[in-house]
Amino acid sequence: MAASDPTPAGTPAPDAVKILIAGGFGVGKTTMVGSVSEIVPLRTEEPLTTAGLGVDDLDGIPDKQATTVALDFGRITIGDDLVLYLxxxxxxxxxxxxxxxxxxxALGAVVLVDVRRPESSFAAIDFFERRKIPFVVGVNGFYGExxxxxxxxxxxxxLPEHTPVLLFDARERASCxxxxxxxxxQLIATSAR
Structure with missing residues (x-):
């Protein structure tokens, strides 16, 4: 066993599951990954600039200063046998x-919704429905509401009745x-269907 290998010899490595956190511009994806990740998340945020004027729709999010340009990445260990990569x-x-x-x-996804701008999440819902990737809808409570x-x-x-709609706060680890x-x-229920 190498000094950097934390898994003792003979112990199976945990199953790794890829999960997407998706949704429209400014719905809280970066915040959610950062809140729940047990590691310092990888972020590809860049400041909003004048180049995005007329391209990025800031309606409803006038205070937004930065945006993800590639992805956010985090990890959460669910148990000895399961790790989620976000x-x-x-x-x-x-x-x-x-x-x-x-x-x-990806095994599944969380589609984030901002009820102040629900239309910003239609494309994400459509994306996962078309690809038959199971998802839940997370309704981010901005200002705790x-x-x-x-x-x-x-x-x-x-949304169909079998798609869970969950109220949460992307700033709170337990909620995420x-x-x-x-x-x-949902993934277990989908595999049983």
């Missing part, structure tokens, strides 16, 4: 071409963990 997708339409590559090997019930959000987004557990429950 890949946060870029939100702007000009970077959506990367989603196809990021989705390769959730003005709508999950059933109202499900109806507004035209609960959404990931909801996704794991």
């Amino acid at each position: 890949f946060g997708t870029p939100g702007q339409q000009r970077f959506w071409f990367m989603w196809n590559d990021l989705a390769i090997g 959730h003005p709508y019930e999950p059933d109202e959000i499900r109806e507004a987004l035209a 963990r609960d959404v990931l557990i909801g996704l794991l429950d």
Whole structure:
């Protein structure tokens, strides 16, 4: 056993599961990955510049200062036998071409929704439905508020009954963990169907 190998000889390595954290521009993907990751997350954030004027839609998020230009990456260990690798997708339409590559090997996804701008999440929902990648919808409570019930959000987004809609706060680790557990429950239910 090498000095840098933390797995004792004969102990099986944990299963690694790739999960995408997706959604529109400014819905909280980077915040969620950073909140729940047990490692310092890899971030590819860059400051918003005048080059994005007229390209990046800042309606509803006028204080946004930076944006993800490739991906966010984090890790969370669920148990001795399971590790989740989290890949946060870029939100702007000009970077959506990367989603196809990021989705390769993904077991499931969390689609984040900002109820102030629900239309920003339609493309992500469509992306996973078309590829038949199981997902849950995480409704990020900006300012700690959730003005709508999950059933109202499900109806507004035209989601099937079997797609979980979970209220959470992307700034809180336990809340993000609960959404990931909801996704794991969805993956188990999907495999049983």
